[in-house]
Amino acid sequence: MKAEANKSFNLSRFSKKYMMEIILFFIALALCFTAPGFFTIGNILNIFRNVALAGVISFGMTMTIIGGEIDLSVGSSIALSAVLTATVTGALAKAGIMPMESAVFVGMACALVVGLLIGLFNGFIRTKFNIPTFIITLAMLNVIYGSAALISRGFPVTTLPDWYNWIGAGRLFGTFPVPALWLLIVFAIVFVIMNLTRFGREVYAVGGNPESARLSGINVSKVKIIILVAVQVLAAFSGIILSAQVMSGSSTFGRGYEMDVISAVIIGGTSLFGGIGKVWGTLMGIVFLGVINNGMTLFGVGDFEKYIVRGLLILFAVLFNTIQIQSLQKARVAK
Amino acid sequence: MSVLNVRTVTKVFPGTTALDSVSLGFESGRVNALIGKNGSGKSTLVKIINGVYQPDAGSLDIDGEKLGFTNPADAFAKGIATVYQEMSLIPGLTVAENILIGRYETNGPFVDWKKTYAKAQGLLDEMGIELPLRELVVNLNVWQCQVVEIVKAMSCRPKVILLDEPTSALAQHETQVLFKLIRELKKKDVIIIYITHRLQELWEIADTSTVLLDGKLTGRVEMSGAQPRDILKLMFGDVEVKSRPADLLISPETILDVRNFTRSPWFEDISFNLKKGEILGIAGMLGSGRTELLRGIFGADRADSGTVVLDGKTIASPSPTRMNKEGLAFTPEDRKTQGLVQTLSIKANLCHASLDKVAPGGFVDRSLERSFAERQVAALDIKTTDIELPMTSLSGGNQQKVVVGKWLNASPKVIFFDEPSRGIDVNAKQQIFQIIWEQSRRGISSVVVSSELEELIEVCHRIIIMRLGRFVGEVRPEDVTIEQLYSLCMGGDEQ
Numbered sequence: 001m002k003a004e005a006n007k008s009f010n011l012s013r014f015s016k017k018y019m020m021e022i023i024l025f026f027i028a029l030a031l032c033f034t035a036p037g038f039f040t041i042g043n044i045l046n047i048f049r050n051v052a053l054a055g056v057i058s059f060g061m062t063m064t065i066i067g068g069e070i071d072l073s074v075g076s077s078i079a080l081s082a083v084l085t086a087t088v089t090g091a092l093a094k095a096g097i098m099p100m101e102s103a104v105f106v107g108m109a110c111a112l113v114v115g116l117l118i119g120l121f122n123g124f125i126r127t128k129f130n131i132p133t134f135i136i137t138l139a140m141l142n143v144i145y146g147s148a149a150l151i152s153r154g155f156p157v158t159t160l161p162d163w164y165n166w167i168g169a170g171r172l173f174g175t176f177p178v179p180a181l182w183l184l185i186v187f188a189i190v191f192v193i194m195n196l197t198r199f200g201r202e203v204y205a206v207g208g209n210p211e212s213a214r215l216s217g218i219n220v221s222k223v224k225i226i227i228l229v230a231v232q233v234l235a236a237f238s239g240i241i242l243s244a245q246v247m248s249g250s251s252t253f254g255r256g257y258e259m260d261v262i263s264a265v266i267i268g269g270t271s272l273f274g275g276i277g278k279v280w281g282t283l284m285g286i287v288f289l290g291v292i293n294n295g296m297t298l299f300g301v302g303d304f305e306k307y308i309v310r311g312l313l314i315l316f317a318v319l320f321n322t323i324q325i326q327s328l329q330k331a332r333v334a335k
Numbered sequence: 336m337s338v339l340n341v342r343t344v345t346k347v348f349p350g351t352t353a354l355d356s357v358s359l360g361f362e363s364g365r366v367n368a369l370i371g372k373n374g375s376g377k378s379t380l381v382k383i384i385n386g387v388y389q390p391d392a393g394s395l396d397i398d399g400e401k402l403g404f405t406n407p408a409d410a411f412a413k414g415i416a417t418v419y420q421e422m423s424l425i426p427g428l429t430v431a432e433n434i435l436i437g438r439y440e441t442n443g444p445f446v447d448w449k450k451t452y453a454k455a456q457g458l459l460d461e462m463g464i465e466l467p468l469r470e471l472v473v474n475l476n477v478w479q480c481q482v483v484e485i486v487k488a489m490s491c492r493p494k495v496i497l498l499d500e501p502t503s504a505l506a507q508h509e510t511q512v513l514f515k516l517i518r519e520l521k522k523k524d525v526i527i528i529y530i531t532h533r534l535q536e537l538w539e540i541a542d543t544s545t546v547l548l549d550g551k552l553t554g555r556v557e558m559s560g561a562q563p564r565d566i567l568k569l570m571f572g573d574v575e576v577k578s579r580p581a582d583l584l585i586s587p588e589t590i591l592d593v594r595n596f597t598r599s600p601w602f603e604d605i606s607f608n609l610k611k612g613e614i615l616g617i618a619g620m621l622g623s624g625r626t627e628l629l630r631g632i633f634g635a636d637r638a639d640s641g642t643v644v645l646d647g648k649t650i651a652s653p654s655p656t657r658m659n660k661e662g663l664a665f666t667p668e669d670r671k672t673q674g675l676v677q678t679l680s681i682k683a684n685l686c687h688a689s690l691d692k693v694a695p696g697g698f699v700d701r702s703l704e705r706s707f708a709e710r711q712v713a714a715l716d717i718k719t720t721d722i723e724l725p726m727t728s729l730s731g732g733n734q735q736k737v738v739v740g741k742w743l744n745a746s747p748k749v750i751f752f753d754e755p756s757r758g759i760d761v762n763a764k765q766q767i768f769q770i771i772w773e774q775s776r777r778g779i780s781s782v783v784v785s786s787e788l789e790e791l792i793e794v795c796h797r798i799i800i801m802r803l804g805r806f807v808g809e810v811r812p813e814d815v816t817i818e819q820l821y822s823l824c825m826g827g828d829e830q
Contacts, residue, residue, distance in 0.1 A: 196701075198694030205687055208676035215635055215673055216687040216741065217659030275678035 016324065020269060020284045028291055035298040043294065045177055051290035052179035053078070054260040055283075056238045058268075059190035060231035061261050062282040064133075066194070067227040068207035068274030069126065073137040074235040074261055076144035077118065078254030081111040081239025083152040086249035090159025100161040108240050115236030116229055118144065123225030133228065141258075148251035156250040160243065168244030179241050183286075186234065191279045203227060208275025263310065264289055267317040289313070337363045337398045339384070339495055339526045344393035346379050351760070353379040355550040356393065361495075363526045366517060368541035368558075370531060372570055373786055376550040377530060381497055384528070385417045386410030397494055397526075414494035418484045420503050426473035430466050431455035434487045458490050462519050478509035482516060495526040502533060503621060514540050532621065534566060534825055548572050567818040577793045578812070579614070583775045585796060586611040590780050591663075591749050593632060596641030601627035602804040605641070609749065614771060614781045616795035616812075618788060620824050624804035625784045626668055629751045633665040634658050646748055659688055664742035666735075668754040668784075674738040675726050682708040682722040684737050689744040711740030715770060732763025739770055750774060752783045756790060768794050788820045802826045 015022060032039040057074050064071055089107035093100040118140065125136050170178040194200040205213040206223045214220045238257075243249045268285030270277030292313065296306050339361040346354040354376045361367040371377040382388045384395065386404030395402040397414075404410040407417075424433045431452050432439075440450035455468050464482060472480060481501050488496055498517070502510045517540060520527055529541060537544055537558055544556045546569035554569040591609040596602070602624035609615050619625045631638040634653030643650045645661050655665070667673035675684050685708040686693050693704040708722045715736040719729060726734060735755065742750060752771065756764040771781050771794060785791050791798050792812040800808045800823050808823055815823075 196699055198690045198697050198699060201683065201686070201690055201694070201699060204679055204683065205676050208678040209672070211673050212676050213687065215633075215655050215665060215667055217656045217745075218687065218690070219656050271678075275676065 019320075019324075020267070020281060020288070024284060024288050024291065027288075027295070031291065031295045031298070035295055038295065038298055041175070043298075045175065045180065047287070047290040047294045048180035048183060049177035050293070051264075051286045052177070052183040053238050053242055054257055054264060054289075055183045055286040056186045056241065057231065057235050057257070058261045058264040058282050058286050059186050059279060060227075060234035061265050062268070062270055062277055062279055063190060063194060063203055063227045064231045065262075065265055065270050065272060066207045066274060066277040067203045067223060068210065069133040069224060069228060070262070070272075071122070071133060071137045071228065071231045071235075072258050073118075073122075073141040073144055074231060074238075075254040075257035076141045076148065077115060077232055077235035078239040078242055078257055079249075079251050080144050080148040080151075081115060081236035082243035082249035082253050083148045083157055083251055084111045084114055084249070085240055085243050086157035086160050087151055089161070090157060093159060100159065101163060104161050104164050111236045111240055112233055115232040115234075119229030119232030120225065122232070123221075123228040126228065127221035127224055145251060148253075152249065152251050154251065156248040158248040160247050160249075164244050165247055166244070168241045168246070179245070182237070182241060186237075187279065187283050194279050199223070199226070204275060206274075260289065260310075263314045263317075266314060266321070269321060271321065272318075285317075336524065337494065337526060339528075340396050340399075341380070341384070342394050342396070344380070344383060344390045344395070346376075346383060346388060347391050352550050354383070354390075357547070357550070357552050358393075359545055359552055359555065361526050361528055361545075363494075363524050364521055365542035366521065366527050366529050366540055368529045368531060368537050368544040369547070370534070370537070370544055370566070370570065371547035374549070375547040375570070377547050379550075380547065381417070381499060381528070381530060384410075384495065385415050385497055411491070411493075414492075415497070416488035416491060416493035416495070417497040418481070418488050418499065418501060420500040422480050422484065424472045424480055424483060424487075427471065429469050429471055430475070430483055431468040433472055433483055434458065434490055436487075438490075458486055462486060462489065462516060464516060464519075476509070477504050478512055481505065481513060485513075485516060485520075489520065489523075489525070493525060495528065496520065497528045497530070499530045500532065501529075502531065502536060510536070534563065534821075537561075537566070546570055563822070564818065567821060571789075571817050571821075579794060579796075580772055583612070583614070583772055583796070585613045586778065590646055591782075592642075592644040594642045594644070596628070596631060596638055596643070598627060598631045598636065598638040600804065602631070602801070605801075605806050607799055607806070609780050609782065611780060612775045612778050613797065614775055614783065614795045616791035616798040617782065617784045617801060618791055618798050618820060618824050619801035621786065622803075623801040623824070625801050626753055627804075628801070629665065629753050629782065629784055630667075632658075633663060633751060635665065635667075659745055662746070662748035664688070664745060664747035664750040666738045666742060666750070666752050666755060668757060670731075670734055670738050674741075675734060677726045680723050680725055681712070681717070681719055681729065681737060684726055685711050685722070685740050685744060688741045689746075692744070692746075707744050711737075711743060714743070715740050716766065730759075730763075732759035732766070735759050735763065735767060736770075739767065743774075747779065749780045749782070752781060752785075754785055755783065756785065756787060764790075788817050788824070792817065792820065800824055 037043055061071065085107040088110045089100055089104045092098055092103035092106055122133060122136050122140065125131055126133050166178060168179060172178060172181060194203065202218050202223045205218055206220050210220050239253065242253055264285035265282050266272065267288055268278065268281030270281060292309065293306065296309065341357060341359050343356045343358050344354055345356050357380065369377050369380065379388065383390050386407045386409055402413065404413065434455050435451055440447045440454060452468055459466055464486065466479065466482065472483065501513060505513065517527065541558050544558060544566060546554045546566065548570060553572065556565060588611045589608050590611045594606050596605045605628055617625045627636065630636045632643055632653065634655050634657060643653055645663060648661065650657065650661060671677065682704065686704055689707060693699055693707055711717065712719065712722060717733050717736045717740065729737065755767050774781060783791060783794055795812055798810050798812060799806060802824065810820065
């Protein structure tokens with residue numbers, strides 16, 4: 001009798017814990033039977049390729065949000081990174097310092113370093129003056145877009161070598177999209193950091209209760225600066241992938257990407273209040289967004305409708321999480 | 336004249352009887368002080384009078400007219416106003432806007448500011464107070480805020496006004512302004528109930544003092560002609576003072592030496608030392624600077640000057656990260672907001688101060704992490720079925736043990752305990768003391784701050800006394816009674 005009660009409790013716990021995965025499975029299953037061409041290797045890989053740009057950043061955003069911060073400027077950082085890579089590459093090649101094929105490495109390095117510096121700057125303002133990152137990065141969003149536009153003078157920069165296209169549009173063994181590879185690599189790295197390292201433990205502690213973390217001897221400022229740098233560097237990386245995909249860098253890139261990134265993190269069950277969240281959940285969130293988008297495309301749903309659906313998804317995800325957390329708390333109180 | 340009668344009120348919480356058949360009366364036109372040490376039941380009685388709690392048995396009435404409240408708003412509507420020590424004012428509004436909030440004079444859909452300010456001025460005149468009505472509350476002093484609170488409460492013409500430690504955050508000269516206002520209130524036929532922990536104030540402001548101890552009424556004293564020792568006797572009763580186990584030895588070796596430590600205005604020029612294995616108590620009233628001193632030495636707040644020498648090493652600028660490395664632990668007074676991360680598991684919390692040990696080289700050794708957590712669960716007898724459960728699944732006493740366990744995992748040389756027994760039951764309290772003694776046996780020293788003086792007398796080898804941020808004396812627990820220690824903490828000439 002008791003064992004049975006135990007078993008049913010575990011079943012409900014299982015379904016609660018893996019609700020996201022279960023819903024995703026049933027939506028995918030439904031699409032298999034209803035959407036023409038959904039269940040093909042080509043389409044599935046396509047979904048991964050499509051979500052890679054936002055996905056790469058979303059893992060950095062997961063760290064940031066678990067750590068109690070947020071970065072709204074990642075969309076603009078995609079643009080700046082793409083513009084910088086192409087501009088630096090073009091300048092070096094034009095000056096005859098090195099051929100475009102190798103100059104692009106310097107271009108990419110510049111983009112990543114600038115991402116790092118922006119992250120450091122955000123982190124410095126955050127920890128030194130105690131200004132919410134919500135405000136800092138909202139301001140930076142404009143500064144970065146403006147910088148990207150200034151550098152590119154408003155035109156797409158296309159000085160990039162042919163091989164570079166592989167980073168954004170190549171296929172491993174002729175099938176597996178390279179951007180999806182980046183997505184999985186970044187997922188693996190962030191998963192290890194958040195689950196297996198000291199730093200991961202510190203991020204959870206700082207996001208859950210910064211004062212308690214500080215009084216336990218954790219360097220709260222350092223943790224906050226590192227997560228803000230991580231999300232910016234990943235945004236720069238995403239900008240490199242995008243510029244490689246379309247073989248140009250433009251200040252119009254990345255508009256609105258922050259919404260996709262943050263949506264994926266929230267749908268994946270990370271709490272906007274910090275301290276709670278899973279890297280795995282974000283992977284599910286990003287795939288979920290990709291599947292819904294793909295399904296809508298296959299059904300011929302228009303872009304305007306897609307916006308509405310995506311907006312409602314975020315709302316439902318937050319509602320769902322909040323209700324789940326509240327019900328957990330009630331269960332605890334009842335105990 | 337009217338009388339608020341409390342008739343055989345009983346209130347039981349799981350594990351304790353907070354009020355045990357208490358009957359008393361509070362008369363209007365007088366200042367009725369309500370006193371008692373922590374856990375005496377005075378806050379519970381206040382919360383029953385203002386509708387936060389409902390009594391399990393017994394009743395309240397004013398002049399025979401029965402009072403029954405379902406919640407504080409209901410009590411307020413029926414004429415019970417409460418002025419809490421923590422402020423309920425809105426900093427961005429003006430004094431007048433705060434006083435009359437929700438009750439502005441209107442002209443159609445618009446607020447008639449002229450009339451509203453006139454009305455507020457009328458209230459001030461009535462009570463003989465001067466306040467800048469157009470000033471934003473954010474620009475006021477603490478005492479001015481306290482006065483605004485009282486005017487706001489009085490503007491609703493209550494039958495009963497409860498003043499909960501109104502002077503606790505005020506300096507000496509500021510309390511005088513407040514007392515003048517309270518004396519003014521006495522003319523208004525309102526029942527004033529004044530809760531305080533500052534005994535010396537009683538002779539100045541109170542007409543009668545009602546004393547509670549362990550949920551029972553122990554006495555009612557007319558302040559004219561009352562002696563301090565009468566009141567102390569009623570507050571503490573005949574306590575059986577337990578003493579620490581006899582086997583706790585102090586080694587001659589000094590482990591912590593604090594010299595001329597200053598952080599104005601909290602504490603000034605504090606020097607003391609601590610021997611290996613010693614348990615040192617710091618006694619003092621709220622606001623004496625005892626908590627700030629611990630936080631300053633630990634580096635949680637930056638001190639102005641002074642030196643800290645820990646185990647022979649001079650530490651120039653203490654920070655929590657540094658002090659953790661050097662072997663100093665600190666369990667803060669508020670475990671919920673400062674000691675624990677409530678969103679995380681018991682296991683995660685138990686490892687927060689020892690991450691360098693469970694993650695050598697930056698990667699967490701999961702089996703080591705588990706064993707660190709399980710070690711403390713076993714050693715401290717933390718009652719849980721699974722260390723992966725969230726903190727919120729634990730009772731207060733067990734949460735406190737997690738805070739202590741977190742620090743024991745860091746293998747400290749000295750542990751600071753700030754109010755280690757706050758909000759936990761008697762058994763858990765004894766267990767915490769056992770833990771402190773056990774550390775002493777292992778050569779780990781402790782500094783204990785507690786507002787429960789009998790605890791300090793029970794637990795410590797030596798007690799230093801702080802008053803208004805200064806070191807004023809040192810006693811051995813064997814040599815003092817609680818009443819004597821209390822008098823020393825309060826200062827003045829009660830002896």
